[in-house]
Amino acid sequence: MKLTKISLALCLAMTGQQLAHADDSTERLTVWGSQIADTSTHIDQQTMAQLGKTNVAQALSVIPGVSLQKSGNRNELQVKVRGFDSRQVPVFYDGIPIYIPYDGNLDLGRFLSSDLDTVEVSKGYTSMLQGPNQMGGAINLSTHKPEKPLEATVAYHQGFTRNKSNAYDAHLALAMSNKQGYLQLSGSRLKQDYLGLPYGTDNPVAGSDGKMVNSAADDKRAIIKAGITPNASDEYNVTYLKQDGYKQNPPYSGNGKQKSHYWQWPDYDKESYYYQGSTQLDDGLTLKSRLYHDVFANTLMIYNSRMALARQKGFYSRYDDFSNGAALQLTADVAQADQLSFAFHWKEDVHREKDAPDAAYDRYRDQTLSLAGEYQWAMAPQWDAVAGVSYDRRKSLEGMQHEKDNGITRYDDNRQHAFNWQAMVKYHVNPSDSLALSLSERSRFPTLKERYTTSKPSTGQVALVNPQLSPERAKALDITYSGLVNDAWSYEASLYYNRVQDAILAINIDANTLQNRNSGRVDYHGVDVGLKGDVSDMLQLGLSYSYTHANVKRQEIGEITGLPKQMANIWLTLSPWDTLKLTLAQEMRASSYSNSDGSQLAAGFAVTRLQADYQLLEQLNLNLAVNNLFDRQYQYAEGFLEQGRNFWLGIEYRL
Template sequence: MEFSRSCLYSALSLVCASDVLATETMTVWSSPAAATSTILDRQTLTALDKENVAQALSVVPGVILQKSGGRNELQVKVRGFDSRQVPIFFDGVPIYVPYDGNLDLGRLLTADIASIEVGKGYSSLLQGPGQMGGAINITTGRPTKPLEVNAGYRQGWVRGKDSGSERWASLGVSHDAGYFQLSGTQRKQRFLGLPHRVDNPVAGRGGRMANSAADDKRGILKLGVTPGSRDDYSITYIRQDGSKDNPPYAGSHDQRSRYWQWPQYDKESYYFQGITALGETLTLKSRLYRDTFKNTLLMYNSLADLKRKSGSYSHYSDYSHGAGLQLASDVWFGDLLAFAVNWKDDVHREKGARAAPYDRYRDRTWSLASEYQWSSGDRVEVVAGISYDWRNSLEGKKHEKNGTLTHYAGNRVSAFNWQVMTKYHVDNKNSLAFSVSDRTRFPTLKERYTTSRPAYNQIARVNPGLKPERASGVDLTWNGAFSHDGRYEASLYYNRVDDAIESQSIEGGLVQNQNIGRVDYVGMDIGVRGHLVPMLEVGLSYGLVHAQVKRRNTGNITGLPTHTATVWFTLAPLSSLSLTISEEARSASDSVSSGTQKAAGFAVTHLRADYEMGKGLSLNVSISNLFDTRYAYSEGFTEEGRRYQAGVTYRF
């Protein structure tokens, strides 16, 4: 029996191969058989009221929202791997911060993005280095109709008071010769609301969380030309300006309550991407990019310091630039061969006073990769990838407090990566995939060159010679269907991390990052989405992960609950009306490695209604944290209580 493999299924969405170029997923830089990612589409992001990328990613099975309470940063862990081990891309371009590999995903708004893709098991090495635990790709919008207009506004209230607002607008024009997309969005948070049972001098009074304001703005401009049916060239510019405050620690442990503020959390990216058909069988893909990051931190270590504006200062001014080329060939019916080269320069500059000179660090990373897809008949596909990566430290310069200048010696590390996946298609909608992998990630500049750990009152010794961390893993995934539009996915996995980088005590308060750890992760992901009856759609995302420390770990793995789940129901009694109720739940997790501080497990309910008025106009209302539950992702940092929102959207 013959059947089509032109569609790439996931538990949460369906993307057809003919649409891959339009959706700009990471599968553009991998063979179709390697497309095992879960994709969150625009409809899901809207129905579940996910305002930023971190919240949206928590819907994906196996992805866990993580909060750094002391820095008010939202990040995620993918099957236990943190953001240093799972790089983040915008349209395939890396945007993670050069210094520590992290990025506050709470600053990235979702109102003007098209989709979010998460690669957990097999993640193509053609995309670039560092994908030890997978990869995350955020895709920008691209018009498909001659004229597209989208605009919206939402207003929020907490206890009857204006708590913030969000607005967005986009204009898209598409033609056979090319396309144009312009969009902008802003979310202004005047304050976060506290649950009714929380009222104290530290956390906040009168329902207002202390030191909790934020303001994020982003603009995206994309211009593309399509001179041929298989040719596509685009230039994208993204500017994001942000500011945020950090609510203080208000838990029961003896921990300082800090009132830090970031008046500047800005990113700017511009990149070129091209797809060129070279005859009938060859395709050349290219990208060239520059990404900048500027961050200013004002550190007020008490409420009195905040009122006096007396505190320490820190400023980052980082940038990255790089390029990539991929040559792919149809070598036989159903067989594909691709080669890729990726280059990236990272520069980190920091200073501790406004008039001080910059400390400066620079890395250059190269990656050579190849991937081959082989098909046997209509049912079996095998895809294998290899890569060789190397990184050269080109500069390390630090201004010491006594006025001297320290130059660190250059260093070079390299790593070989490989992975293989076999996929068996039972029929057109059911498949079984098994993959094995051995992948690495290079230590960050912070891990190699940091000289202090102020949160722990420790002095750190640099270690420029740190080796890469390495993860060996296996993944077994079943994709199936329970109705004409109902999909489900179930995965079992095991990952072993060797040469894990950990802080090792040397003497007194002196520590050093060393390759001394080993951690094993074993778990299961389950995702379901589809209609039970025509007017009722259901979605389920569940993740189980167990982390076991095997060697020389300084403590427990933090921010990693064993169980996480999101379930939602969308009822559409009328073609113009939809009601979505969703529940987010997770078990307890350690907030510090010693295990003495734990964030308790919780369940939180959200509600949203959308009404289509006609002629492109729609209204929406929502209640976040419907039952005003008191909960925290990190112990002592209470999350927002009940919040009401109402908005209007226009689409043409």
């Protein structure tokens, strides 16, 4: 269904502020860039919990300009940022890049939000000091940093659907801090036995007895974070993160010609080790450093029928990938409020895959280097400016594939390079309000999959490799006004225009053959609006609205998938007493295409959530939540149903 006129009128009438402003601190280890360049928007832990956003993808979808995308059979939750997909908007964990080396995609539904402080998005000016490939912006997930001598959290939530328990969510964290440093230990688990179907769903393919078939999932994560603060200016920390996942994907149950498959991932695991440091070398001279090792392991089983699923006879695929990286940033205070920064990044990605448990691995290895500079300039009392440039280079160090005739194909080395620039001018209307204008031209390197894929299973075509693909490029214009109406209300509104050139497309050579080539162009323009504040002493309101229009300039691209023209999130929190909070949240989304030929259309929808939080004791909280309150049948991707009405009962203790 389409968004109602009333909803749109409300969204437009409240032209205003984003959900939250980014941290003003210039000493954060996680995101590199000057203070003026930080135009990111974030969702904090309190808002994520209040709106029931248990994973990163759900949390990001509340931010204006960000649309949740569900990739069909892969059952991966991803996002688009103003039309840019996950390959064009890299994801960082505490500033460390964690995208998948092979195809650049990452299932953000596997990343639990319970031990994150913030989830933030840069949509306009995005500092190149953070690293390469930020063509469409950047996403950063920040873990908690202890600030009190002792902190502890214990939480447990039980899920129910159709009057039966079907899931649970548990979280435990312990942290301590003093002047010399800090230590944090945390563990989380979200286990789902099955998803519940909406009442009245008559679809034998999707499931029966109220249970969605092939819909189990189990995600576990542990984090150890230790930091040393030897003085007021320096900080050094190490983090270990272990994430084990298991997931299934319900089959396609729509009205299209797409065949129903049953996909399962016995392993969707990630393991990360990283070090970060900040050292003040002299007055006004700071050196920041990073070193990391990131591992990704993925086993996929595809069953083409219920019978094959029962017999466990299917297609096997295994990825064993890892990345090593290091980075340095040097920042100098040039004048009273001016800064000059330089950053160097080195990253090596290794992808290994095989299609049988006893087969040999195909192996691919890339090396990426980036050198960036940024200058922050206080032009006048009410005027600031910042400009950045970078030079990025990617070199293929290895490309080796085993063939069916037992031969080995070795691809010639190849390399790509890109020059990027951007600038922003900010006018401070008053101490709380500002108007910012930014221009940029940024790039994104082609993935290993785009360069070396040899088939397209969805069409049965053979793909010719193209190791010499060039980077995609995007020119962007952003105008953002943000500020405070008064002490109780904040707002932000943005207008933007993005032009993507040299877009990588699969071009048909003949009926049986295709090849990825730099041959596409897409223009995106739109509006982002956000508002948050107190209606009264007892009532708070939050709102985000997005309008995104995609103008495809080449016919081969077809329709842009997973991108609704309009999206809105509205929530109200009523606090009749200090101990009770009632939150009503509404997500609204216009229709979107699920495939590029436009034959599959996911209808628009509006879905409602209700949550009650009761503070039983000072540190003990009880909560009850109802998702999909009216038991609507809705879909992000046509033919892949979302869960019907479900309940969560929880208890949380915080020290």
